[in-house]
Amino acid sequence: MKALILNYPVRTLDGIELFAAGSELSEETIQEARKQHPPGKREYCYLLKHGSVFNDMLDLMAQPTYSAIYAGPTDRDTILALLKNCRVQPIVLASLDYFRRKDLYTYRHALMVFALSIMLARHLALPGLDLEQEIIAAGPTHDLGKTCIPLSILTKSTALTLSDRRYLEHHTAAGFALLAWYSGDMHAPAARIARDHHERFDGSGYPSGIHLRDVLVEIIAVCDIYDALVSLRPYRLTSFDNRTALEELTELADSNALRREIVQSLVALNRRSRPSAQACVVSLERRGTPPADNLYGVTVPEPDAPPPHKS
Numbered sequence: 001m002k003a004l005i006l007n008y009p010v011r012t013l014d015g016i017e018l019f020a021a022g023s024e025l026s027e028e029t030i031q032e033a034r035k036q037h038p039p040g041k042r043e044y045c046y047l048l049k050h051g052s053v054f055n056d057m058l059d060l061m062a063q064p065t066y067s068a069i070y071a072g073p074t075d076r077d078t079i080l081a082l083l084k085n086c087r088v089q090p091i092v093l094a095s096l097d098y099f100r101r102k103d104l105y106t107y108r109h110a111l112m113v114f115a116l117s118i119m120l121a122r123h124l125a126l127p128g129l130d131l132e133q134e135i136i137a138a139g140p141t142h143d144l145g146k147t148c149i150p151l152s153i154l155t156k157s158t159a160l161t162l163s164d165r166r167y168l169e170h171h172t173a174a175g176f177a178l179l180a181w182y183s184g185d186m187h188a189p190a191a192r193i194a195r196d197h198h199e200r201f202d203g204s205g206y207p208s209g210i211h212l213r214d215v216l217v218e219i220i221a222v223c224d225i226y227d228a229l230v231s232l233r234p235y236r237l238t239s240f241d242n243r244t245a246l247e248e249l250t251e252l253a254d255s256n257a258l259r260r261e262i263v264q265s266l267v268a269l270n271r272r273s274r275p276s277a278q279a280c281v282v283s284l285e286r287r288g289t290p291p292a293d294n295l296y297g298v299t300v301p302e303p304d305a306p307p308p309h310k311s
Ligand SMILES: [Fe+2]
Pocket: 142, 143, 171, 197, 198, 224
């Protein structure tokens, strides 16, 4: 894979610039940044003991949209029991604290994508892979790079402009850079998840446009889209209902953007009988309707862009 080139700088939450815009993210530049700015001791802390994380996760799992997946206390207890021993690094906790204070949507989203991806990995149960434990070890880090995105963009209540979107997309490279710098390992699951969770199976994603073949990251990608659709966003006052969100994902699997088996597994998690991913029959018939004010993925021209040229 080609090394990523940064379009914007990467700074820690303390404001230390680790990588300037234009830097290449390679083994050498990451090790050099660690020399210039040592990340300090990597003391792991229990995620559920941090702040209000335990209660927040419990509340979020009980909310209506997720009630089909966490169908009863057993499912919630299973996730919380799995997370009991989940220990994460201070950089992860600092990002959660930041989002909880500044951008509640991203805080909620980070926790829910994390919890859902553990459920999905459990349900998929691919032989020879312990994806569930890999996700737990990575922690709620997929959007950690959003600490490098201006809050005016993250919390914007209107459609993003092209330059907003370009800046927002920087969160993948930024998350990768921060996590690779912190751990010293650019191949660690957390760094890969942060970098590749917007890549797609058919190569239609970003930042590199690779054909994503990393089941761990693909699980996060499916949960990421699902949560984005079923959540209220600053720019969308109505969320997708569960059926419509699952139909959107099924369509993406049908167009080869997402791996079908993973989407089927998510659909199965929403069924009371919990069939296996392979046995879950998914209809392609569309019956749901996206919310009328949906701006998901919509980009508008810059406000001061010149009017179109007339010949
Ligand atoms: Fe993301």
